[in-house]
Amino acid sequence: MSLLRYILAVIIMGTSATSVDAQRLEFLTGGGPITLEISEAPPGGEPVDATDAGTRIFWDANLGVPAKLVVSTMATSQHFRLFVELQVTSYGTGSMVDMHPEVELVDGMFDEDILTNILPGSRSQQGTGLLRYRASARVADGNSQTHGDDTHTVTYTLLAQ
Amino acid sequence: MVHPQRYKTVGLAAWALSLFSACVVALLGLSPSAWAQTPPPLPDAIPLAGNQVSLSQTVTVRVLEINRIAISGDVLIPIAEAEAGTPLSPVTHSGSTYALTVNGSDKKIVGSLDTEFPAGMELSVELTPPPGATATRRILSSDPVDLVKGVNLIAATNLGITYTGHADITVAPTGTAGISRRVTFTLTSN
Numbered sequence: 001m002s003l004l005r006y007i008l009a010v011i012i013m014g015t016s017a018t019s020v021d022a023q024r025l026e027f028l029t030g031g032g033p034i035t036l037e038i039s040e041a042p043p044g045g046e047p048v049d050a051t052d053a054g055t056r057i058f059w060d061a062n063l064g065v066p067a068k069l070v071v072s073t074m075a076t077s078q079h080f081r082l083f084v085e086l087q088v089t090s091y092g093t094g095s096m097v098d099m100h101p102e103v104e105l106v107d108g109m110f111d112e113d114i115l116t117n118i119l120p121g122s123r124s125q126q127g128t129g130l131l132r133y134r135a136s137a138r139v140a141d142g143n144s145q146t147h148g149d150d151t152h153t154v155t156y157t158l159l160a161q
Numbered sequence: 162m163v164h165p166q167r168y169k170t171v172g173l174a175a176w177a178l179s180l181f182s183a184c185v186v187a188l189l190g191l192s193p194s195a196w197a198q199t200p201p202p203l204p205d206a207i208p209l210a211g212n213q214v215s216l217s218q219t220v221t222v223r224v225l226e227i228n229r230i231a232i233s234g235d236v237l238i239p240i241a242e243a244e245a246g247t248p249l250s251p252v253t254h255s256g257s258t259y260a261l262t263v264n265g266s267d268k269k270i271v272g273s274l275d276t277e278f279p280a281g282m283e284l285s286v287e288l289t290p291p292p293g294a295t296a297t298r299r300i301l302s303s304d305p306v307d308l309v310k311g312v313n314l315i316a317a318t319n320l321g322i323t324y325t326g327h328a329d330i331t332v333a334p335t336g337t338a339g340i341s342r343r344v345t346f347t348l349t350s351n
Contacts, residue, residue: 022214023212023213023214024214025214025215025216026216027216027218030218031216031218032218032219033218033219033220033221034218034219034220034221035220035221035222035223036220036221036222036223037223037224037225038222038223038224038225038227039224039225039227040227041227041229041262041264041316042229042262043229043230043231043259043260043261043262043318044229044231044260044261044262044316044317044318044319045262045316045318046262046316047224047227047262047264050222052220055218057216063212079224080222080224081222082220082222105220131218133220135222137222137224137264139227139262139263139264139314139315139316140314141224141264142224142264142265142266142314143224143225143226143227143264143265144223144224144225145225145226145265146265146266149221149222149223150221150222150223151219151220151221152219152220152221152222153217153218153219154217154218154219154220155215155216155217156215156216156217156218157213157214157215157216158213158214158215159212159213159214160212160213
């Protein structure tokens with residue numbers, strides 16, 4: 001009887017695992033508000049881009065299927081340009097994630113892939129990366145004194161591919 | 162690619178199996194502590210469709226007002242030619258250029274000398290205006306004078322600077338060293 005109980009317990013434990021643990025997406029460093037300030041230009045040239053690479057994220061897809069990371073933004077009355085790129089710094093064993101080129105963040109945009117092919121598996125589904133933001137403005141775009149700052153709420157989503 | 166509908170079907174089956182298993186546990190009198198530990202994840206666990214997690218960050222882009230101007234090299238204007246019985250001829254130099262970047266509106270360029278020339282000498286200047294702006298030829302002094310007005314949202318290089326030097330007959334020869342003055346161009350609000 002005790003053997004039967006043991007076998008059933010093992011079956012039950014295995015079965016309950018089909019409701020997977022929650023996937024995780026977290027800031028490891030940074031994550032708070034960032035301000036990118038464009039303040040320099042060579043005489044006769046366009047303003048110099050401002051960058052920030054102080055935000056590091058961690059993901060654990062844990063979806064059981066290939067997963068991806070997408071980005072979108074909300075920025076009402078946007079006047080200047082903002083880009084983001086995820087530079088993967090580590091990813092799970094046996095995995096070969098696909099990094100994507102820099103994505104332009106435009107108010108109202110659809111989700112854009114910044115990382116794909118996060119393969120399932122306890123080792124391959126995790127990784128870390130650096131978010132590199134780049135702000136750019138042309139002379140013709142004017143300045144914040146005239147237009148005000150652009151404020152983006154940038155959202156990253158981890159989901160099944 | 163797996164169709165989302167398939168996730169739902171399999172997910173439902175898993176849920177039903179869990180329910181059945183729970184009933185079996187209850188019937189056999191297994192203590193909850195015997196199985197309520199963290200289950201080992203199955204490598205092929207199938208998620209419910211729509212599982213996702215999000216993270217947001219606020220990013221502000223601020224562009225400061227930028228006003229930059231630069232001019233090319235020093236200029237030598239030798240005033241030496243005159244025909245007998247006539248005043249010295251003005252000499253024009255037009256090899257210099259300037260560049261500017263303005264990401265604001267309604268700016269102007271003013272020009273001035275660090276100190277006045279001796280009596281009988283004068284230096285005037287005319288700048289080629291960037292597109293959309295207007296320029297005036299002016300005699301320079303230690304008081305700033307408007308040279309270009311209406312500068313808006315522009316990045317431009319190789320804009321011409323034309324100097325004209327003039328000395329009347331009362332000015333004593335200066336020798337090869339000449340008389341140096343520093344000309345300052347300032348980009349400012351109108």
